[in-house]
Each structure stands twice: as C-alpha cells, then as structure tokens.
Amino acid sequence: MTLILPSDAALSAVGADTARSGARVGEARGAVRMEVRNLCKVFADDPRPALALLRDGAGKAEVLARLNVNVGVVDASFDIRAGEIFVIMGLSGSGKSTMVRLLNRLIEPTAGSIQLDGRDLTALSKNELVEVLRRDLSMVFQSFALLPNRTALDNAAFGLEVAGVGRDARRDAAMRALDKVGLSAYAHRYPRELSGGMQQRVGLARALAKNPSILLMDEAFSALDPLIRTDMQNELLRLQREQARTIVFISHDADEAMRIADRIAVMEEGRIVQIGTPAEIITNPADEYVRAFFRGVDPSRVLRARDLARCDDRVTLVEEGEDPIAALRRLAERGVGYGYVRGRDGRFLGVLSRAEGTILNRPEPVAADAPLHSLLRRVATAPCPVPVVDGGGRFLGVLTRAALLETLDRGDDPRG
Ligand SMILES: Nc1ncnc2c1ncn2[C@@H]1O[C@H](COP(=O)(O)OP(=O)(O)OP(=O)(O)O)[C@@H](O)[C@H]1O
Ligand SMILES: [Mg+2]
Structure with missing residues (x-):
C-alpha cells in the first residue's frame, strides 16, 4: 500500500492564524490582570x-420594591486576563x-474586592489610585464626555494634561491618536462641529492617547453607523493584537460582542x-435569557472547526505503522467506510478508504480555526466526515454533517 500524503502546502496553510499574538514585554498573555471577587454595589x-x-x-x-434601593451589581466574581x-x-x-465604573473606582464598591496586578484597588488611597489610573486604566464613556470649549485635539490630549504631561508631548500623542481613529483632519474643530459618531471617536482617541494597558469602553461604538463601527472594531482588534492591550468592552450588540x-x-x-468564550456561550447558553440574547447570531460565523471537531469512539483511528490489512478488516468489522490515519507524532496523514483499499489525501484536512461558514460546502460534499487539524498538522477529530446541521439548526430555531 502506498502512503499518499496531503501536500505540505495544504497542511501549512492550515492554522496559520493561531493565537492573537504579541504580549507586552514582561507580561505573559493570559496572566490575570484584574481579579474581581464578590463585588456588590x-x-x-x-x-x-x-x-x-x-x-x-x-x-x-424585590430589593427595590421592599427597600426602595437601587441595585447595581450583585456578587460578581471574575478575572480579566492580559491581552x-x-x-x-x-x-x-x-x-x-x-x-466598569467599579473597576476604576469611579463608583465605590459596597462590598467585595478588586485586585489589579495583585494590588487591592479598593484599599488604595486617593493618591495611589490616581497614580494607578494614570498608568494602567483609561475609560471611554457611553456619553462622550467631551469638553465643549476645547478642540478635538485638546479633548484628545485632556487625559494626558490631567496626568501632567507637557504640552508638546501630549499634543503629539493626541494627534497620533486622532489619526488612529481617522480624525486628524478635524483636530482643530470643536465638538459641536462634529457628528455624534465623530465625537465618540474623539472620546476613544482621548483614551488611546494615554496609551493605557487596560482600556475600559462603555458602549464606545454605539453611536457609530455600521460601516464606521466595523472599522472601529477592526481597529480595536488591531490595537489588541499589536500591543496586547487588555480591553473591557460593554456592548448591547450580540454580533459585535461575538x-x-x-x-x-x-x-x-x-x-x-x-x-x-463566544463559542461556549452560543453552544451552551446558561439559561433562556442568554439564549434569547444571542438568538439572532449566526453560529456558523462564530464557531470554528475546532468547536465541533469530534474524536470519540465513532471515529476509527488508524495508527501509522499499523498493518494495512488488519486496519481494513477493522473498518469492515465496525461497518465504517473510512479510517483516519494518524502519525506517531500525532499528525494527520490521510484517510484510509475501505472501498478503495488505500490511503487517500482527500478530503483535505481543514484548519481548526476555520470558521464554519467557510466549510459548509466541503463538509456537505465530502464522502466522509472531514478531518480537522491544528496549526502543527495534528489530528484533532472530524467534522460531521450531522454535527454541523445540528449546530446551525439550533441557532436558527425560534423555539430554541
Ligand atoms: N448613581 C446611581 N444612583 C442610583 N441608582 C443607580 C445609579 N447608577 C446606576 N443606578 C442603577 O443601577 C442599575 C444599573 O445601571 P447601569 O447604568 O449600570 O445599567 P447598564 O447595564 O449600563 O444600562 P444601559 O445599557 O442602559 O447603559 C440601574 O437600575 C440603575 O437605575
Ligand atoms: Mg450603561
């Protein structure tokens, strides 16, 4: 039997887009930056x-009805990781x-703790807090909070001015930030001369000019029209990728969140x-409220091959070096048409076809990171479940038509 391997090009094209890379120097991506425990307001x-x-x-x-007290946040615990x-x-x-206002102590917590890089924020003095806010945290507000009597440039420079940065340095930084949000031509305009979306971008530029390691964004894109909104989302993803900025982002919009x-x-x-993760929430919503929230989202645009890849006992594995006759017999005994050949190093080597008695290089494996919507045709037309491999070409499992249909159907069924 000849071992026909899928081309190297096919395998290396796979998984090119691995992690969103690039942590800050000295900061491990994924390390906990903020640790919130039992936070109440x-x-x-x-x-x-x-x-x-x-x-x-x-x-x-009930608290409102019985005590006439407004509840903001109840017993929230979570970690926010670097990048x-x-x-x-x-x-x-x-x-x-x-x-988010609790996270930078714009609002004082009623109970609970917030640690930033291991320091208890709730225990800091006003001066210490100011120092931390200057260095690590910037906020973009839901209402743009621009100063009406200042130009876009001076508004963008405002955070730095408060932090005591000199005039030229802060104007340079503000100009660069305005450029990033596409507003350098409006640097000398006043807020009243700008549209709502432009004002929101000035608010974002103000936060970016400070170059904070953590950016808190409260509905920062909600006043933008769809095209600019998508641009700004891309800009945000780029900033995060290149500078490993940690971003806490509030949104009403399920598609934006996903x-x-x-x-x-x-x-x-x-x-x-x-x-x-978006995939976890869409495949496994905790309750009806969560399910309803994301009902309009197209799961094939959120989920990736890895999310549906299955490698259970319904998948017949053939290990490299195994006697081919014995492997074919095993397929026959199990009543299946195909086995998936895995190398000693875990790499996917091909599909063993019972009918053809040989190892085929099709269907070609798909990348774990490939979004489902890009795979529909391949899965639909393949003679067997499609193999899924990681960036190193290692076999992760198979994508079946049934799993794909079930996932897509669940996302669209109005009865949930
Ligand atoms: N300063 C305040 N005094 C009293 N109640 C407040 C105050 N700020 C917020 N609340 C209450 O806390 C709750 C949460 O408000 P919050 O503004 O955090 O909601 P949100 O999720 O941001 O809503 P939206 O999507 O409309 O911006 C609301 O019931 C609100 O009335
Ligand atoms: Mg709000």
Whole structure:
C-alpha cells in the first residue's frame, strides 16, 4: 500500500492564524490582570439591609420594591486576563456601566474586592489610585464626555494634561491618536462641529492617547453607523493584537460582542449569569435569557472547526505503522467506510478508504480555526466526515454533517 500524503502546502496553510499574538514585554498573555471577587454595589446610604436581602437570594426587583434601593451589581466574581477583550453584555439597566465604573473606582464598591496586578484597588488611597489610573486604566464613556470649549485635539490630549504631561508631548500623542481613529483632519474643530459618531471617536482617541494597558469602553461604538463601527472594531482588534492591550468592552450588540470578544460576561439584573468564550456561550447558553440574547447570531460565523471537531469512539483511528490489512478488516468489522490515519507524532496523514483499499489525501484536512461558514460546502460534499487539524498538522477529530446541521439548526430555531 502506498502512503499518499496531503501536500505540505495544504497542511501549512492550515492554522496559520493561531493565537492573537504579541504580549507586552514582561507580561505573559493570559496572566490575570484584574481579579474581581464578590463585588456588590447598592445605591443606598446604608447598604446593609439591601445586602442582607441579596444574600438571602432576593433579586433586584424585590430589593427595590421592599427597600426602595437601587441595585447595581450583585456578587460578581471574575478575572480579566492580559491581552484579552472581555465583553460585558446585558439588557439596559442590568448593571454594565456600574460594573466598569467599579473597576476604576469611579463608583465605590459596597462590598467585595478588586485586585489589579495583585494590588487591592479598593484599599488604595486617593493618591495611589490616581497614580494607578494614570498608568494602567483609561475609560471611554457611553456619553462622550467631551469638553465643549476645547478642540478635538485638546479633548484628545485632556487625559494626558490631567496626568501632567507637557504640552508638546501630549499634543503629539493626541494627534497620533486622532489619526488612529481617522480624525486628524478635524483636530482643530470643536465638538459641536462634529457628528455624534465623530465625537465618540474623539472620546476613544482621548483614551488611546494615554496609551493605557487596560482600556475600559462603555458602549464606545454605539453611536457609530455600521460601516464606521466595523472599522472601529477592526481597529480595536488591531490595537489588541499589536500591543496586547487588555480591553473591557460593554456592548448591547450580540454580533459585535461575538465578533470582538475573547470572552463574554452576560449580566442580568445586576448578576453575572454566564462567562464564556463566544463559542461556549452560543453552544451552551446558561439559561433562556442568554439564549434569547444571542438568538439572532449566526453560529456558523462564530464557531470554528475546532468547536465541533469530534474524536470519540465513532471515529476509527488508524495508527501509522499499523498493518494495512488488519486496519481494513477493522473498518469492515465496525461497518465504517473510512479510517483516519494518524502519525506517531500525532499528525494527520490521510484517510484510509475501505472501498478503495488505500490511503487517500482527500478530503483535505481543514484548519481548526476555520470558521464554519467557510466549510459548509466541503463538509456537505465530502464522502466522509472531514478531518480537522491544528496549526502543527495534528489530528484533532472530524467534522460531521450531522454535527454541523445540528449546530446551525439550533441557532436558527425560534423555539430554541
Ligand atoms: N448613581 C446611581 N444612583 C442610583 N441608582 C443607580 C445609579 N447608577 C446606576 N443606578 C442603577 O443601577 C442599575 C444599573 O445601571 P447601569 O447604568 O449600570 O445599567 P447598564 O447595564 O449600563 O444600562 P444601559 O445599557 O442602559 O447603559 C440601574 O437600575 C440603575 O437605575
Ligand atoms: Mg450603561
């Protein structure tokens, strides 16, 4: 039997797009930067009765009805890792803005702790906090918060001015930031001369000019029209990729969240009801609220081959070096037409066809990172489940028509 291997080109094209790379020097990508534990915010002079009710399992509505106290955030615990885009989603009033304002202590927490790089933010003095905010955290607000009597340039430079940076240096940095958001031609215009979307971009430029390691963005793109919005999302992904910036991003928009998030936290009535990758959330929503939120999202644009790759006992593996006659007999005994040949190093080597009695180099393997929508035709027309390999050409499993249809159908079924 001849071993016909898929071409190297086919294998190396696979998985070219591995991790979003490039951590900051001295900072491991994925290391925990912020550690939030049991964070609560209730808006009351004396928060104790409300906290007691919440501890007993009361919801936001009940606390409001019984104590006339507004609940912002309830018992939130999560980590934010270096270099990730962490998206917070939820309906209006679910506590998203309160949450990010707690992260930089624009709002003081009622209970719980927030650590930044291992330092307890809630325990810092005002001066220490100012120092940390200057160095590490910048916020882009839901309302643009521009100063009306200053030009776009001076607005973009404002954060640096507050931080005590000299005039020329801060104007240079502000100009570069305006350029990044496509507004250098408007540097000397006043906010009233700019559209809402342009004002929002000035707000973003202000945050970028400070070059913070963590960017907090509250609905920063919501006033932008769809084309500019997509541009800005791409810009954000580029910034994150190149500079490994950590970004906490609030959004109302399920498609936006799915597009840019490494992980998503879904909030409901002040509580976080689920945290997961876009793929986890779409394949396994924690409850009906989460499912409803993402119902309109096309799963084939979110999920990748790896998310559906299966390697269970329904997949017949043939190991390199195994006697071909014995392997073919095994296929016959199991009543299957194909076996997947795996090298000693785990690399995928081809498909053993029972009918043809040989190893084929088709169907060609697909990359683990390939989005499902790009694979529909290949999976539909292949004679057998399509092999999936990682960036090193290692066999991860197969993609079956059934798994694909089931996933796509579940995403579209209005009954969930
Ligand atoms: N300063 C405040 N005083 C009293 N209640 C407040 C205050 N700020 C926020 N809240 C309440 O906290 C809850 C969460 O508000 P928040 O602004 O965080 O919601 P959100 O998820 O950002 O909503 P949106 O999508 O509309 O921006 C709401 O019930 C709101 O009324
Ligand atoms: Mg808000």
